[in-house]
Amino acid sequence: xxxxxxxxxxxxxxxxxxxxxxxxxxxxxxxxxxxxxxxxxxxxxxxxxxxxxxxxxxxxxxxxxxxxxxxxxxxxxxxxxxxxxxxxxxxxxxxxxxxxxxxxxxxx
Amino acid sequence: xxxxxxxxxxxxxxxxxxxxxxxxxxxxxxxxxxxxxxxxxxxxxxxxxxxxxxxxxxxxxxxxxxxxxxxxxxxxxxxxxxxxxxxxxxxxxxxxxxxxxxxxxxxxxxxxxxxxxxxxxxxxxxxxxxxxx
Numbered sequence: 001x002x003x004x005x006x007x008x009x010x011x012x013x014x015x016x017x018x019x020x021x022x023x024x025x026x027x028x029x030x031x032x033x034x035x036x037x038x039x040x041x042x043x044x045x046x047x048x049x050x051x052x053x054x055x056x057x058x059x060x061x062x063x064x065x066x067x068x069x070x071x072x073x074x075x076x077x078x079x080x081x082x083x084x085x086x087x088x089x090x091x092x093x094x095x096x097x098x099x100x101x102x103x104x105x106x107x108x
Numbered sequence: 109x110x111x112x113x114x115x116x117x118x119x120x121x122x123x124x125x126x127x128x129x130x131x132x133x134x135x136x137x138x139x140x141x142x143x144x145x146x147x148x149x150x151x152x153x154x155x156x157x158x159x160x161x162x163x164x165x166x167x168x169x170x171x172x173x174x175x176x177x178x179x180x181x182x183x184x185x186x187x188x189x190x191x192x193x194x195x196x197x198x199x200x201x202x203x204x205x206x207x208x209x210x211x212x213x214x215x216x217x218x219x220x221x222x223x224x225x226x227x228x229x230x231x232x233x234x235x236x237x238x239x240x241x
Contacts, residue, residue, distance in 0.1 A: 022143070036141070
Protein backbone atom coordinates (compact mmCIF):
# COMPACT_ATOMS: atom_id res chain seq x y z
CA UNK A 1 0.00 0.00 0.00
CA UNK A 2 1.62 3.15 -1.13
CA UNK A 3 0.73 6.67 -0.14
CA UNK A 4 1.28 9.92 -1.94
CA UNK A 5 1.80 13.57 -1.25
CA UNK A 6 1.79 16.15 -3.98
CA UNK A 7 2.68 19.73 -4.67
CA UNK A 8 0.83 21.21 -7.58
CA UNK A 9 2.23 24.35 -9.12
CA UNK A 10 -0.15 26.43 -11.12
CA UNK A 11 0.10 29.67 -12.99
CA UNK A 12 -1.78 32.44 -11.24
CA UNK A 13 -2.92 34.16 -14.38
CA UNK A 14 -5.08 31.30 -15.62
CA UNK A 15 -4.74 28.53 -13.00
CA UNK A 16 -3.04 26.30 -15.55
CA UNK A 17 -1.17 23.44 -13.91
CA UNK A 18 2.46 23.74 -14.96
CA UNK A 19 4.31 21.33 -12.70
CA UNK A 20 3.72 18.74 -10.00
CA UNK A 21 5.97 17.07 -7.50
CA UNK A 22 4.58 13.82 -6.14
CA UNK A 23 6.14 11.79 -3.34
CA UNK A 24 5.21 8.11 -3.41
CA UNK A 25 5.98 6.13 -0.26
CA UNK A 26 6.11 2.39 -0.85
CA UNK A 27 5.49 1.32 2.73
CA UNK A 28 2.27 3.19 3.29
CA UNK A 29 3.42 5.99 5.50
CA UNK A 30 2.28 9.49 4.91
CA UNK A 31 5.34 10.92 3.18
CA UNK A 32 7.09 12.97 5.80
CA UNK A 33 9.16 15.12 3.53
CA UNK A 34 9.70 16.46 0.09
CA UNK A 35 13.29 15.92 -0.98
CA UNK A 36 13.34 19.26 -2.73
CA UNK A 37 12.54 22.77 -1.63
CA UNK A 38 9.90 24.91 -3.26
CA UNK A 39 12.64 26.90 -4.93
CA UNK A 40 14.19 23.76 -6.38
CA UNK A 41 10.83 22.67 -7.72
CA UNK A 42 10.23 26.09 -9.20
CA UNK A 43 13.56 25.87 -10.96
CA UNK A 44 12.26 22.81 -12.79
CA UNK A 45 9.30 24.66 -14.27
CA UNK A 46 10.08 25.46 -17.87
CA UNK A 47 9.99 29.16 -18.66
CA UNK A 48 9.72 28.81 -22.37
CA UNK A 49 7.47 26.66 -24.49
CA UNK A 50 8.96 23.43 -25.71
CA UNK A 51 7.68 22.30 -29.06
CA UNK A 52 7.21 18.89 -30.49
CA UNK A 53 8.56 18.20 -33.95
CA UNK A 54 5.14 19.03 -35.41
CA UNK A 55 5.11 22.42 -33.72
CA UNK A 56 2.57 21.54 -31.06
CA UNK A 57 3.38 22.57 -27.52
CA UNK A 58 4.43 19.91 -25.04
CA UNK A 59 1.92 19.42 -22.28
CA UNK A 60 2.76 21.21 -19.09
CA UNK A 61 5.01 23.80 -20.63
CA UNK A 62 2.54 26.16 -22.18
CA UNK A 63 4.27 29.21 -20.86
CA UNK A 64 4.54 31.88 -23.45
CA UNK A 65 4.61 35.00 -21.34
CA UNK A 66 7.59 37.00 -20.26
CA UNK A 67 6.55 37.16 -16.62
CA UNK A 68 4.69 34.31 -15.01
CA UNK A 69 3.60 33.98 -11.43
CA UNK A 70 3.15 30.65 -9.75
CA UNK A 71 1.41 29.48 -6.63
CA UNK A 72 1.18 25.99 -5.35
CA UNK A 73 -0.97 23.77 -3.22
CA UNK A 74 0.32 20.88 -1.22
CA UNK A 75 -1.65 17.86 -0.14
CA UNK A 76 -0.32 15.25 2.22
CA UNK A 77 -2.48 12.18 2.03
CA UNK A 78 -3.29 9.77 -0.73
CA UNK A 79 -6.91 10.58 -1.43
CA UNK A 80 -6.52 14.31 -1.29
CA UNK A 81 -3.40 14.07 -3.37
CA UNK A 82 -5.22 12.04 -5.97
CA UNK A 83 -8.15 14.44 -5.85
CA UNK A 84 -5.77 17.29 -6.43
CA UNK A 85 -4.16 15.57 -9.37
CA UNK A 86 -7.57 14.78 -10.81
CA UNK A 87 -8.96 18.22 -10.27
CA UNK A 88 -9.44 20.82 -12.93
CA UNK A 89 -7.79 24.19 -12.71
CA UNK A 90 -10.78 25.91 -11.19
CA UNK A 91 -10.86 23.56 -8.22
CA UNK A 92 -7.23 24.10 -7.43
CA UNK A 93 -7.69 27.64 -6.30
CA UNK A 94 -10.12 26.45 -3.64
CA UNK A 95 -7.59 24.15 -2.04
CA UNK A 96 -5.39 24.95 0.88
CA UNK A 97 -2.73 27.42 -0.05
CA UNK A 98 0.47 26.98 1.89
CA UNK A 99 2.78 29.55 0.41
CA UNK A 100 2.57 31.96 -2.46
CA UNK A 101 5.52 31.96 -4.80
CA UNK A 102 6.94 33.62 -7.84
CA UNK A 103 8.43 34.05 -10.54
CA UNK A 104 10.08 33.00 -13.68
CA UNK A 105 13.28 34.43 -15.09
CA UNK A 106 12.84 37.99 -16.21
CA UNK A 107 10.40 38.90 -13.49
CA UNK A 108 11.07 41.79 -11.20
CA UNK B 109 36.00 3.48 7.33
CA UNK B 110 37.69 1.39 4.69
CA UNK B 111 39.14 -1.87 5.99
CA UNK B 112 41.91 -3.70 4.20
CA UNK B 113 42.88 -7.31 4.79
CA UNK B 114 46.02 -8.60 3.16
CA UNK B 115 45.91 -5.56 0.92
CA UNK B 116 42.37 -6.25 -0.26
CA UNK B 117 39.59 -3.77 0.44
CA UNK B 118 36.91 -5.49 2.49
CA UNK B 119 33.24 -4.75 1.92
CA UNK B 120 30.87 -4.57 4.85
CA UNK B 121 28.21 -7.04 3.81
CA UNK B 122 25.73 -5.50 6.22
CA UNK B 123 25.87 -2.32 4.16
CA UNK B 124 24.68 -4.11 1.05
CA UNK B 125 21.00 -4.28 0.40
CA UNK B 126 18.37 -4.74 -2.27
CA UNK B 127 14.67 -4.01 -2.46
CA UNK B 128 12.11 -4.78 -5.10
CA UNK B 129 8.80 -2.97 -5.32
CA UNK B 130 6.26 -1.81 -7.84
CA UNK B 131 3.87 1.04 -8.56
CA UNK B 132 2.03 2.58 -11.49
CA UNK B 133 2.18 5.74 -13.56
CA UNK B 134 -1.10 7.22 -14.72
CA UNK B 135 -0.39 7.88 -18.37
CA UNK B 136 -2.64 10.96 -18.29
CA UNK B 137 -0.64 12.56 -15.45
CA UNK B 138 1.01 15.87 -16.22
CA UNK B 139 4.68 16.65 -16.27
CA UNK B 140 6.54 16.85 -13.00
CA UNK B 141 8.83 15.19 -10.53
CA UNK B 142 7.94 12.01 -8.71
CA UNK B 143 9.94 10.95 -5.66
CA UNK B 144 9.75 7.27 -4.82
CA UNK B 145 10.52 6.73 -1.13
CA UNK B 146 10.23 4.11 1.57
CA UNK B 147 12.89 1.84 0.11
CA UNK B 148 14.31 1.23 3.57
CA UNK B 149 17.87 2.26 2.77
CA UNK B 150 19.58 4.84 0.61
CA UNK B 151 19.94 3.24 -2.82
CA UNK B 152 23.00 3.81 -4.97
CA UNK B 153 21.71 2.10 -8.11
CA UNK B 154 18.45 0.76 -9.45
CA UNK B 155 16.69 -1.02 -12.29
CA UNK B 156 13.30 0.12 -13.52
CA UNK B 157 11.11 -1.95 -15.81
CA UNK B 158 8.12 -0.16 -17.35
CA UNK B 159 5.24 -1.72 -19.27
CA UNK B 160 2.26 0.04 -20.83
CA UNK B 161 -1.16 -1.47 -20.21
CA UNK B 162 -1.45 -2.09 -23.95
CA UNK B 163 1.03 -4.92 -23.40
CA UNK B 164 3.22 -3.73 -26.28
CA UNK B 165 5.21 -0.68 -25.33
CA UNK B 166 7.86 -1.00 -22.66
CA UNK B 167 11.28 0.03 -21.48
CA UNK B 168 13.97 -1.40 -19.24
CA UNK B 169 16.34 1.06 -17.64
CA UNK B 170 19.44 0.81 -15.48
CA UNK B 171 20.88 3.59 -13.33
CA UNK B 172 24.32 3.46 -11.74
CA UNK B 173 25.72 5.34 -8.76
CA UNK B 174 26.59 8.28 -11.01
CA UNK B 175 22.93 8.47 -12.08
CA UNK B 176 23.93 7.48 -15.59
CA UNK B 177 21.26 5.71 -17.63
CA UNK B 178 21.25 2.79 -20.01
CA UNK B 179 17.88 1.61 -21.27
CA UNK B 180 16.26 -0.43 -23.99
CA UNK B 181 12.92 0.56 -25.44
CA UNK B 182 10.10 -0.87 -27.49
CA UNK B 183 7.63 1.79 -28.62
CA UNK B 184 4.78 2.37 -31.09
CA UNK B 185 3.77 -1.25 -30.65
CA UNK B 186 7.11 -2.81 -31.45
CA UNK B 187 9.65 -0.33 -32.81
CA UNK B 188 13.01 -0.97 -31.23
CA UNK B 189 14.99 1.76 -29.50
CA UNK B 190 18.27 0.61 -28.04
CA UNK B 191 21.05 2.07 -25.99
CA UNK B 192 19.20 5.12 -24.78
CA UNK B 193 21.23 7.08 -22.25
CA UNK B 194 18.68 9.86 -21.76
CA UNK B 195 15.30 8.22 -21.13
CA UNK B 196 15.04 5.83 -18.22
CA UNK B 197 11.38 5.19 -19.01
CA UNK B 198 9.91 5.73 -22.46
CA UNK B 199 6.30 4.64 -22.96
CA UNK B 200 5.29 5.90 -26.40
CA UNK B 201 2.11 4.44 -27.85
CA UNK B 202 2.12 6.56 -31.01
CA UNK B 203 4.14 9.36 -32.54
CA UNK B 204 4.10 12.37 -30.23
CA UNK B 205 2.19 10.47 -27.51
CA UNK B 206 4.51 9.55 -24.69
CA UNK B 207 5.27 9.48 -20.99
CA UNK B 208 9.00 9.56 -20.38
CA UNK B 209 11.14 9.71 -17.25
CA UNK B 210 14.60 11.21 -17.13
CA UNK B 211 17.11 12.76 -14.75
CA UNK B 212 17.13 10.26 -11.88
CA UNK B 213 18.54 11.51 -8.61
CA UNK B 214 19.14 9.67 -5.37
CA UNK B 215 17.41 10.93 -2.24
CA UNK B 216 17.09 9.65 1.30
CA UNK B 217 15.37 6.30 1.08
CA UNK B 218 14.63 6.47 -2.62
CA UNK B 219 14.95 8.24 -5.93
CA UNK B 220 13.39 11.13 -7.82
CA UNK B 221 12.49 11.00 -11.52
CA UNK B 222 11.42 13.81 -13.82
CA UNK B 223 8.41 12.81 -15.90
CA UNK B 224 7.30 14.57 -19.06
CA UNK B 225 4.01 14.01 -20.80
CA UNK B 226 3.78 14.71 -24.50
CA UNK B 227 0.51 14.62 -26.38
CA UNK B 228 -2.41 12.83 -24.73
CA UNK B 229 -1.31 9.37 -23.64
CA UNK B 230 -3.88 7.09 -21.99
CA UNK B 231 -3.80 3.94 -19.91
CA UNK B 232 -1.46 2.87 -17.16
CA UNK B 233 2.26 2.42 -16.94
CA UNK B 234 3.29 -0.48 -14.72
CA UNK B 235 6.62 0.13 -12.99
CA UNK B 236 8.79 -2.45 -11.24
CA UNK B 237 11.89 -1.34 -9.34
CA UNK B 238 14.90 -3.10 -7.99
CA UNK B 239 16.90 -0.82 -5.72
CA UNK B 240 20.43 -1.67 -4.69
CA UNK B 241 23.10 -0.39 -2.37
